Amino acid sequence: MITKIEGGVCAPLGFRANGVHCGIRKNKSKKDLALIVADVRCATACVYTTNLVKGAPILVTKEHVKDGYARAVIVNSGNANTCNEGGERIAEGMCKLVEAHTGIPAEDVVVASTGVIGQKLSLEPVAGGMQALCAGLNGDADGSTAAAEAIMTTDTVSKEIAFRFRAGGKECRIGAIAKGVGMICPNMATMLMFVTTDCKISPAMLQKALSADVKKSLNMVSVDRDTSTNDTLCVMASGLAGNAEIAEANADFKAFCRALNAVTTAMCRMIARDGEGATKLIECRVTGARSVNDARLAAKSVINSPLLKAAMFGADANWGRVLCALGYSGAKMDVSHVAVTFRSAAGELPVCKEGRGVEFSEEHAKKVLSEEEIVIEVTLRDGRCKATAWGCDLTYEYVKINGDYRT
Amino acid sequence: MITKIEGGVCAPLGFRANGVHCGIRKNKSKKDLALIVADVRCATACVYTTNLVKGAPILVTKEHVKDGYARAVIVNSGNANTCNEGGERIAEGMCKLVEAHTGIPAEDVVVASTGVIGQKLSLEPVAGGMQALCAGLNGDADGSTAAAEAIMTTDTVSKEIAFRFRAGGKECRIGAIAKGVGMICPNMATMLMFVTTDCKISPAMLQKALSADVKKSLNMVSVDRDTSTNDTLCVMASGLAGNAEIAEANADFKAFCRALNAVTTAMCRMIARDGEGATKLIECRVTGARSVNDARLAAKSVINSPLLKAAMFGADANWGRVLCALGYSGAKMDVSHVAVTFRSAAGELPVCKEGRGVEFSEEHAKKVLSEEEIVIEVTLRDGRCKATAWGCDLTYEYVKINGDYRT
Numbered sequence: 001m002i003t004k005i006e007g008g009v010c011a012p013l014g015f016r017a018n019g020v021h022c023g024i025r026k027n028k029s030k031k032d033l034a035l036i037v038a039d040v041r042c043a044t045a046c047v048y049t050t051n052l053v054k055g056a057p058i059l060v061t062k063e064h065v066k067d068g069y070a071r072a073v074i075v076n077s078g079n080a081n082t083c084n085e086g087g088e089r090i091a092e093g094m095c096k097l098v099e100a101h102t103g104i105p106a107e108d109v110v111v112a113s114t115g116v117i118g119q120k121l122s123l124e125p126v127a128g129g130m131q132a133l134c135a136g137l138n139g140d141a142d143g144s145t146a147a148a149e150a151i152m153t154t155d156t157v158s159k160e161i162a163f164r165f166r167a168g169g170k171e172c173r174i175g176a177i178a179k180g181v182g183m184i185c186p187n188m189a190t191m192l193m194f195v196t197t198d199c200k201i202s203p204a205m206l207q208k209a210l211s212a213d214v215k216k217s218l219n220m221v222s223v224d225r226d227t228s229t230n231d232t233l234c235v236m237a238s239g240l241a242g243n244a245e246i247a248e249a250n251a252d253f254k255a256f257c258r259a260l261n262a263v264t265t266a267m268c269r270m271i272a273r274d275g276e277g278a279t280k281l282i283e284c285r286v287t288g289a290r291s292v293n294d295a296r297l298a299a300k301s302v303i304n305s306p307l308l309k310a311a312m313f314g315a316d317a318n319w320g321r322v323l324c325a326l327g328y329s330g331a332k333m334d335v336s337h338v339a340v341t342f343r344s345a346a347g348e349l350p351v352c353k354e355g356r357g358v359e360f361s362e363e364h365a366k367k368v369l370s371e372e373e374i375v376i377e378v379t380l381r382d383g384r385c386k387a388t389a390w391g392c393d394l395t396y397e398y399v400k401i402n403g404d405y406r407t
Numbered sequence: 408m409i410t411k412i413e414g415g416v417c418a419p420l421g422f423r424a425n426g427v428h429c430g431i432r433k434n435k436s437k438k439d440l441a442l443i444v445a446d447v448r449c450a451t452a453c454v455y456t457t458n459l460v461k462g463a464p465i466l467v468t469k470e471h472v473k474d475g476y477a478r479a480v481i482v483n484s485g486n487a488n489t490c491n492e493g494g495e496r497i498a499e500g501m502c503k504l505v506e507a508h509t510g511i512p513a514e515d516v517v518v519a520s521t522g523v524i525g526q527k528l529s530l531e532p533v534a535g536g537m538q539a540l541c542a543g544l545n546g547d548a549d550g551s552t553a554a555a556e557a558i559m560t561t562d563t564v565s566k567e568i569a570f571r572f573r574a575g576g577k578e579c580r581i582g583a584i585a586k587g588v589g590m591i592c593p594n595m596a597t598m599l600m601f602v603t604t605d606c607k608i609s610p611a612m613l614q615k616a617l618s619a620d621v622k623k624s625l626n627m628v629s630v631d632r633d634t635s636t637n638d639t640l641c642v643m644a645s646g647l648a649g650n651a652e653i654a655e656a657n658a659d660f661k662a663f664c665r666a667l668n669a670v671t672t673a674m675c676r677m678i679a680r681d682g683e684g685a686t687k688l689i690e691c692r693v694t695g696a697r698s699v700n701d702a703r704l705a706a707k708s709v710i711n712s713p714l715l716k717a718a719m720f721g722a723d724a725n726w727g728r729v730l731c732a733l734g735y736s737g738a739k740m741d742v743s744h745v746a747v748t749f750r751s752a753a754g755e756l757p758v759c760k761e762g763r764g765v766e767f768s769e770e771h772a773k774k775v776l777s778e779e780e781i782v783i784e785v786t787l788r789d790g791r792c793k794a795t796a797w798g799c800d801l802t803y804e805y806v807k808i809n810g811d812y813r814t
Binding site (some may be wrong): 321 | 457458459460461487489490491492523524525526589590592631632633634635636711712713714717718720721723725726727728730731732733734735740742759762763764801802803805806807808809810811
């Protein structure tokens with residue numbers, strides 16, 4: 001039983017958070033520095049971008065979590081601290097500032113950055129903001145919200161979620177904050193996402209849960225097929241819920257994995273729905289594939305097709321583009337088995353059966369596709385495997401946002 | 408010595424062409440049916456889409472050119488004849504109409520279609536248009552132009568090219584017509600392109616030349632990373648130039664390959680420049696790669712990045728997006744070796760050296776990137792291999808065109 005609760009990363013026992021404007025971003029109304037601290041050392045697992053160009057903070061974080069533990073996360077927005085001079089020194093410097101202000105050793109700090117690539121970053125604004133950041137740390141929902149706001153870039157809404165679940169007979173909590181929403185095609189991790197839990201779990205099992213989860217959650221989200229250089233997903237487990245430590249793949253581990261998946265899936269939907277310029281969340285559910293890999297390739301190919309994304313923006317039931325995207329996805333399939341249905345709050349619209357078009361009312365199609373959440377159901381009838389991918393429509397606004405993002 | 412000449416597909420000896428409006432498209436001012444006929448049976452080579460969803464005409468054409476020869480090409484626009492009822496019967500019917508009106512056996516006819524996927528196609532308009540189509544066949548530039556116009560869909564300009572070259576001491580000619588400009592990410596062939604030559608060459612060597620050429624030409628073009636279901640590239644060689652038949656990989660074969668590459672490369676540039684909604688041609692030249700495959704992966708990844716494409720539309724020198732696209736391209740590289748320079752008629756703009764940003768004037772950057780043709784030079788300094796890819800910017804117009812293409 002997984003129940004949604006308030007509080008984001010502060011919902012689990014033992015975590016406080018805050019976010020402030022320190023001056024990395026010029027716009028003073030935008031927070032740009034976030035901090036999450038734990039009362040105790042936490043079992044910590046991370047996954048990072050597979051992009052060969054990696055942000056400097058990722059190199060520093062990898063070192064710091066090598067032992068499986070961490071106690072704090074510091075994040076800035078407005079500058080990716082990537083492809084620049086002295087990036088690692090700056091990232092390490094941010095961790096040392098956390099140590100100076102909280103007493104948490106720098107080597108127990110996770111650091112992340114998001115924003116423009118290739119710009120110099122100075123420690124000065126970070127140093128100047130630390131006092132207010134630490135003074136305002138709190139364990140209420142406010143703290144989580146401030147941190148969620150401080151990691152936003154082109155996001156239009158902040159992204160938080162929390163759930164309650166049971167493991168080892170104890171009530172546990174898991175919460176998260178995340179940011180999207182451009183350069184989103186995570187590969188082993190999303191842009192930036194920080195998950196906290198008070199469930200007691202060993203670092204090894206935490207990493208196992210996380211690595212398995214991202215394959216079906218964050219790696220299945222795509223806004224623009226651009227895999228970022230700074231993707232970082234970090235989970236910290238304080239263990240304060242009082243359950244017996246999860247140290248093997250038992251029933252408690254399964255309960256934790258289900259709760260983790262509830263968090264990551266909710267975040268996938270939030271990130272896709274808030275994709276740069278998006279007006280719609282597109283969810284593609286593929287069933288009947290020969291293998292999970294085929295199902296994933298097929299689902300992701302559909303939500304990545306710029307032609308389909310533009311058609312969804314125009315509420316145009318151009319299902320030939322779904323077939324086309326399936327055909328070049330690399331997934332094995334018998335085209336003559338394929339069925340496609342569009343579905344939304346306004347009803348369902350079967351458009352293709354056995355690889356061929358079926359008659360439909362254009363009026364009904366317009367109604368179904370004018371909703372804000374469109375499900376594209378693809379039935380392959382080749383096997384028993386399935387996958388879901390999340391994306392968004394392609395709009396004028398995406399072009400506008402990215403035509404002059406830097407300036 | 409390869410010299411540009413007039414005449415498109417009618418430039419080589421032995422070819423006539425025409426295009427008419429027959430009524431597949433509702434707009435009477437748009438031609439929708441094209442025919443190319445040869446005076447003699449031609450050695451013929453084709454490459455087709457790798458999309459698992461294949462247009463019905465491709466299945467019919469494959470049968471017809473199995474013996475290495477053909478004598479005519481019939482093409483309609485306005486309907487892709489794909490994922491519909493009885494598509495193969497219609498495609499075969501189009502070939503039979505060519506036989507009825509020209510005497511050329513149906514099994515010597517290449518057939519292709521382009522337009523919306525999943526719509527019923529009737530033979531009626533094709534049958535009605537055949538008389539005018541055949542009556543107007545001519546071997547002048549007019550014939551080629553009419554055919555080039557009749558295969559356009561969202562293309563804004565018709566695409567023709569022809570060159571003169573020498574093989575076996577004889578003057579030979581090679582010409583082509585093609586169409587783009589959406590669902591363009593050819594994989595072993597482009598959308599639709601028909602090449603004629605009067606050079607005498609065996610079917611086997613013609614196929615060899617074509618298959619090698621597309622890897623460095625048409626497979627390196629991408630407008631939207633959507634590989635079409637109907638891509639077909641067909642080369643017909645009449646042999647009327649009088650040269651000794653090219654039947655092995657000798658100097659004449661090389662001369663032919665160079666001429667073929669001049670045609671396909673010119674077409675790549677035309678297709679990319681006319682990409683749906685495009686205002687700019689983007690050419691990415693990668694040098695210093697460890698392997699040709701690495702160079703191709705890197706170049707294609709850059710011109711495919713929606714973020715970079717939007718930045719080019721906005722004339723924003725956001726080179727971090729070039730680095731990001733290189734990093735996730737799958738190409739092996741040492742990021743600390745990478746240098747990037749933007750170049751156009753307005754000058755050059757080095758933006759990155761050794762994987763890090765270099766200072767530049769924003770004013771100069773704006774000037775360089777406001778041109779209609781932008782070259783992105785990427786130097787990997789890891790080896791001696793290179794590749795070039797062609798694409799275009801991502802604009803409001805692309806979204807507009809594809810938001811309501813079908814209706």
